[in-house]
Every structure is written in C-alpha cells, then in structure tokens.
Amino acid sequence: MRHRLIVPSAAAAFLMLAVPASAADATPGAPGAGDAYYPTSGNGGYDVSHYDLRLKYEPKSDKLDGTATLTATTTQALSRFNLDFALKVSEVLVNGRPTPFAKTGAHELEITPASPLEEGKEITVVVRYSDTPSQVKIDGYSAWQRTPDGAVVANEPESAVWWFPSNDHPRDKATYDISVSVPDGLQTVSNGELKSQTSKLGWTRYNWRATKPQASYLTTLAVGKFDITTDKTADGLPVLNAYSKDLGDNLASAKASVGRTTEIIDWESKVFGPYPFNAIGGYVPNVKTGYALETQTRPYYSPSGFANGANASLVVHELAHQWFGDSVSVKNWRDIWVNEGFATYAQWLWSEKEGEGTAQQLADYVYNGVPADNEFWKVKPSDPGANNQFHSAVYNRGAVALQALRNKVGDKTFFALLKDWTEQNRFGNGSVEDFAKFAEKVSGKPLQKLFDTWLNTASKPSAAAAARDGIGKATAGASGKSLKAAEPRSWKKIQEAQRAHRH
Structure with a gap:
C-alpha cells in the first residue's frame, strides 16, 4: 500500500505550534492522594496555599451557607481536578470563570475548566454551597455535631468534607481565613487569632485567621454560647480558651484543666523547642463524644475528658500535638505513630515532672x-x-519505643533529637522511617533493631530484647491510674466512628 505524505499548510503549522504543550499534555488530577488507608482522601495535580472561608450558619435549621475561595498552584497540566467535599454546590468558578462541576462518589467534587490549566500556574477556585451538614451522611456518619445552642466540627482523619471543599490530606497544608456569621448572642471558635467581630441586622460575624500551614482535618469550627478567657504565654503569644456555658458538673474540672494551657505550653516549649504557631488555647463544647483532638492552635476537648475531675494530662497530650502532628504531620496515615507515640510520651514526661511516676516506670x-x-x-x-x-498500642507501645530510644542514646541526645526533629521538619511531614533514620543520624548509633522490636513486630518483645533496651524493670511508683492518664482518647469510640465513615 502506498502512503500519502500530507504536508500541513503554513497556517495549520502555525496553529499547531501555538497550542501550549501543557494543553496537549493535560490530564485529570488524581482523585486521591495515594494514601493506602484512605484512597479517596486528598487529590492530585495541585497544591493549595490558602483557604478563605466565608460562612453563615443558622443553628435552628442547621443550615450552612458558604463561599470558599482557594488559592492553589498546579503541579501538572490539568484537564480536570477534584476537591473533597460532601455538601450541595451551586456554583464553581476557576480564575473568575463559571466552570462545570459534578459530584462523584461520596465526597468528590469534580471540576472541569473550559481550557486546560498549565503546570506551575497559580489558580483561584471559588465554590459556593448551601446544605444542612448534619444530614449529610457518608456510610451513615457525619462529623458535623449539632449542640443545644449551635454546632461543632472536629474529627480525625476527616472532617473538612462536611463544611468546606479542600485537598483533604495532611501533605497539602495551607493558611486560613475563616469568617463566620451567626445569630446575635452566639459566638464562634476556630483556629488562630480572632481578628475582629462585627454585628449587623441581627447577625454577628467573627473573623479568624491562621497564618501558618495547617492540615485540613486540623481546621475546626464551633458555634454556641461560650465563657471565653484570654491570656498570654511567656513569649507573649495570645491564649484563648472557650467553655460551653452548659457543661454542668464538668465545667469546673474543664476549666481547671484547659486553664493550665499557658503553663503547659511554656513547659513544652522548653522540652520540644519553640512553639511553632502564633496563637494557642482550647475549647470544650457541649458534645457527647468521648475524644479530644489536636485541632491546630485550639484543641477540642469533649466534656467527658473531665468527668472524673481535672485532667491536665489530657491537655498535655493535645498541646504536644502542636509539635508532633500539627507542625510535623504524617506523610501518610499509616505514620500515625509520629503523632500519637510522641504526644503520649509527652504525658509520661509530664508525669515525671509532676512526681507521679517517671517515664521509665510507666x-x-x-x-x-x-x-x-x-x-x-x-x-x-x-x-x-x-x-x-x-489503638492503644499506637499510643502506649509507641511511647515505650521512645523510652527505649531514650535509654539507648541518653538524655542529652534524646532531648536534642526531639528539638531537632520538630525544628528541621517544621510545617512539613514525616514518616516512621524518616524518624528512625533521623534518630540514627543524630545519635550516631545503629537503631533499626530497637525500632523493629517496639514498632515493627506484631508480638510482645522477649524479656531479653526488653532488657537490652532498658524496658521491664521494677515498676514502683507507677500505677494503673498513671497509665490510664496516658490514654487520653477512648480509642474504641474513635475506631467506631472511623469504621462508620470510611469510604
């Protein structure tokens, strides 16, 4: 067969050359971040640098109206990209232009610009939406909790999909402006600093700003009636704590615990290095959940955490997460030990400081x-x-691993290592393997056997292995009460919630 050579006209050749390579190469962004535990969480093809959330919430109807503006940079040429979001969307604009969108799966918002987006370009995405978040269920579950006078959203590993569109994975952090309008007489609590509040026509708008990189699941919102106290740390950082006015018998113990935030942050700053953010505090809403959460700069505490009296150890745990989990976040959710093992060990150090049992005894x-x-x-x-x-093992066996490491390298190197880890990875992400390599580098000692023993093996270490790492000595001075204090979350309840909404 003879083949005919087709030579394009000069005009056609010009048009071919004029098409940007990125347009020809554009492909859809991945609908997930590639996390084995949560395959549909997060997205590919872009990095978000800032979220501007302008919200209006009416507690009586549980109606949330919002306009989210995302500033992002493309990391590939995009023909299409996704945001993680479960609420009803009315409009999407990309770079100011109305853009087709579709809801796919449980929480995927699929956006298709009229023209492909070039790689390495800054884009602005606006999403307008309105819905009743508590009625939006994923596998029968909603992270949005209604309260007697408002609502709260705080959960791990996912909560953002119930109130704002995001790239919902800890590897994509951003800064936040969160502006919320609520009926007069109600207040809002969120991350960072309260920059202003204004009232008009029966509504009060609160403007919160978080200026350091923050993972989407660490972003929180509470609406209700609160007693609010303010303070400053030794370094002059603003401290804001908030307590629901209807906590009943738990109010006094909650205040006796969360009220020590300033003291605890000052102590942890000496142990872990300079506090990484520009504000701190905590809040206790009137909810029935049984967990606390390290929401960035303003941890969330369930009243049940104080049902047996003051619980400063719980506050120590959530504030330690500001370094381990918030500033240095997981690379993937399998790396949860770099959050929970360290925050639990912080409680053991607090116990040691308070004379209630040393970390070694625990x-x-x-x-x-x-x-x-x-x-x-x-x-x-x-x-x-x-x-x-x-699971409790991630917390407590994870903390034992750190005590074994401390025994192996000595106090001077161990505490220097903690500070170096939080400093060198500030506002970034780390894995279990990253920390193990880092510890070997800083200490100059081979440590893989130690980490295999306490972190990587699905069985109890032998008595000989434990003795080698200085674990299993006499336990005088330690108590079941001390150990219980080192378990701040009801992990079974967390697991049940996890199973209910995993997708």
Whole structure:
C-alpha cells in the first residue's frame, strides 16, 4: 500500500505550534492522594496555599451557607481536578470563570475548566454551597455535631468534607481565613487569632485567621454560647480558651484543666523547642463524644475528658500535638505513630515532672502489665492498619519505643533529637522511617533493631530484647491510674466512628 505524505499548510503549522504543550499534555488530577488507608482522601495535580472561608450558619435549621475561595498552584497540566467535599454546590468558578462541576462518589467534587490549566500556574477556585451538614451522611456518619445552642466540627482523619471543599490530606497544608456569621448572642471558635467581630441586622460575624500551614482535618469550627478567657504565654503569644456555658458538673474540672494551657505550653516549649504557631488555647463544647483532638492552635476537648475531675494530662497530650502532628504531620496515615507515640510520651514526661511516676516506670508498667497474648502486642505502631489507627498500642507501645530510644542514646541526645526533629521538619511531614533514620543520624548509633522490636513486630518483645533496651524493670511508683492518664482518647469510640465513615 502506498502512503500519502500530507504536508500541513503554513497556517495549520502555525496553529499547531501555538497550542501550549501543557494543553496537549493535560490530564485529570488524581482523585486521591495515594494514601493506602484512605484512597479517596486528598487529590492530585495541585497544591493549595490558602483557604478563605466565608460562612453563615443558622443553628435552628442547621443550615450552612458558604463561599470558599482557594488559592492553589498546579503541579501538572490539568484537564480536570477534584476537591473533597460532601455538601450541595451551586456554583464553581476557576480564575473568575463559571466552570462545570459534578459530584462523584461520596465526597468528590469534580471540576472541569473550559481550557486546560498549565503546570506551575497559580489558580483561584471559588465554590459556593448551601446544605444542612448534619444530614449529610457518608456510610451513615457525619462529623458535623449539632449542640443545644449551635454546632461543632472536629474529627480525625476527616472532617473538612462536611463544611468546606479542600485537598483533604495532611501533605497539602495551607493558611486560613475563616469568617463566620451567626445569630446575635452566639459566638464562634476556630483556629488562630480572632481578628475582629462585627454585628449587623441581627447577625454577628467573627473573623479568624491562621497564618501558618495547617492540615485540613486540623481546621475546626464551633458555634454556641461560650465563657471565653484570654491570656498570654511567656513569649507573649495570645491564649484563648472557650467553655460551653452548659457543661454542668464538668465545667469546673474543664476549666481547671484547659486553664493550665499557658503553663503547659511554656513547659513544652522548653522540652520540644519553640512553639511553632502564633496563637494557642482550647475549647470544650457541649458534645457527647468521648475524644479530644489536636485541632491546630485550639484543641477540642469533649466534656467527658473531665468527668472524673481535672485532667491536665489530657491537655498535655493535645498541646504536644502542636509539635508532633500539627507542625510535623504524617506523610501518610499509616505514620500515625509520629503523632500519637510522641504526644503520649509527652504525658509520661509530664508525669515525671509532676512526681507521679517517671517515664521509665510507666514504660515498665506497660511492658510488665500487658500479657503476651493480648491484642495490644499484635498491633504494629509503625503500620497498625486503618482499623487500628487509634489503638492503644499506637499510643502506649509507641511511647515505650521512645523510652527505649531514650535509654539507648541518653538524655542529652534524646532531648536534642526531639528539638531537632520538630525544628528541621517544621510545617512539613514525616514518616516512621524518616524518624528512625533521623534518630540514627543524630545519635550516631545503629537503631533499626530497637525500632523493629517496639514498632515493627506484631508480638510482645522477649524479656531479653526488653532488657537490652532498658524496658521491664521494677515498676514502683507507677500505677494503673498513671497509665490510664496516658490514654487520653477512648480509642474504641474513635475506631467506631472511623469504621462508620470510611469510604
């Protein structure tokens, strides 16, 4: 067969050359960030640098109206991209132009610009929406909690999809402006600093600003009636704590605990290095959940955390997360130990400081007190699995690993290592493997066997292995009460919530 050579006209050749390479190469962004535990969380093809959320919330109807403006930079030539979002959307604009969109799956907002987006370009995305968040269920679950006088949203690993569109994975952090209008007489609590509030026509608008990189799941909002107190840390950082006015018998113990935020942050800053953010505090809404959460700059505490009296150890845990989990976040959710093992060990250090049992005694208590056939030892803190992400082993066996490391390298190197880790990875992400390599580099010692023993093996370490790492000594001075204080969350309840809304 003869083939005919077709030579394009000069005009056609010009048009071919004029098409940007990025347009020809444009492909859809991935609908997930590639996290094995949560495949549909996060997205590919862009990085968000800032979220501007302008919201209006009416508690009586639970209606939330919002306009979210995202500033992002494309990381590939995009023919289409996704945001994670579950509420009803009325309009999307990309770079000021109305843009077709579709809802796919449980929480995917698929956006198709009229023209492909070039790689490396800054884009502005506006999403307008309106819905009743508590009625939006994913596998029967909503992270949006209604309260007697308002609402609260705070959950891990996902909560943003119920109130703003985002790239919902800790690897894509951004800064935030959160402006919320609520009926007069109500207040809002969110991340960062309260910059202003104004009232008009029966509504009060509160403007919050978080100026440091923040993961989407660490972004929180509460609406209701609060007693609010303010203070400053030793370094002059503003402290704002808020307590629902209807906490009943738990109010006094909540204030006796969260009210120590300034003291605890000042102490943790000496142990872990300079506090990484520009504000701090905490809030206790009137909710029935059984967990606390390290929402950035303003941790969330359920009243049940104070049902048995003051619980400063719980506050120590959530504030330690400001370094371990918030500033230095997980690379993937399997790396949860770099959050929870360290925050739990902070509680052990607090116990040591307060004379209520040393970290060594608590580590020994864990090792000696949990039988070898207990499920506790079958969970690997380095990769617990999505169903066991918040298992007690991640917290307590994870903290034992840190005590073993402290024994191996000595106090001077160990505490220098903690500060160096938080400083060198500030506002970034880290994995279990990253920390193990970092510890070897800083200490100059081979440590893989130690990490394999306490983090990577699904069985109780032998007595010989424990003794080698200085674990399993006498437990005088440690108590079951001290150990219980080192378990700040009801992990079973967290797991149930996880199973209910995983997609």
